[in-house]
Amino acid sequence: MNNEEPGLALSTLHCQPSADSRGFTLLETLAGFLILTLIVTTSLGIFYDRQRRLRAANEMILAWQALANETEVERRLSFADNRLAPGLTRTFISDTGIVAPLDSIGTTVAVQKVNDDMKLVRMSIRWNKGARLATLTIIRTNTGGGPLW
């Protein structure tokens, strides 16, 4: 009499590994992960680059608001005003509260004499420890005090 149960024999037979049902080797798994990692890191890189560019654009909008405000004020200083003395370097006259969200902000206004009747006023904002810079230069001419602008 056969003591083996037919079901058990069948179950044992099914558990035997065949040539095409083996697991993955470590090398195959690592190769799979390498491909997956490349795809994910590339996607992350694209996403991060987009965010970085948006951030840079937003920061630049803030910086240019401050530059535009300073331009309005600098244009209305008298040509002979002490604050427009050639060679002078100073900070902005206008309020720079708009650029407060930027990191490590520094503002400079540098006045350069071209000739007796012309000066260049260069306004700069640096942030991110000097890594980012926005600059605007305006020309001031001696109108003799006339209300040309």
Added chain:
Amino acid sequence: MELVVTIFVFGLLLFMIVMLEGELMEHARKMPINYMTHPEVMSVIARLRRDVVDSYRYPPSYNTYKQGKRTLIVESMLSTGFSETVVWDFTVAGESRRLSYNVGNLSAEWVARGTPQFEIDSYQMPNGAVAVRLDAWDDKGKLAIDQIIQPRAH
């Protein structure tokens, strides 16, 4: 061994995502409105700038409007030779309304919605001229717009 490698690789990816998200969220907290996602904000600034730069007078009142923190009234010349009165009405929260009147009649109306709360102030220039100062705060109270605009010489 396989399990350790799997956990390490996914842990590395998770760490990268958390770091990037953390940095982006930190920056988003510091910045006011995202200017790039709402063009209407810049439209308001551009239109108001043109109106102020072209203006030759700030009337104290017009119709039911009075100059104030939420209302700006300017008069400027049209190419037709007629004068135009422009009223910027920021009294409704989230709305920026531009009304232009020609010979007492409303000739144009333009509205931008979903904008931050704009406020009007005056700014004394070094030469004594009075400029318009346009400020706006986002819904978290952060200064988003700060523009000094001076009418040009005509």
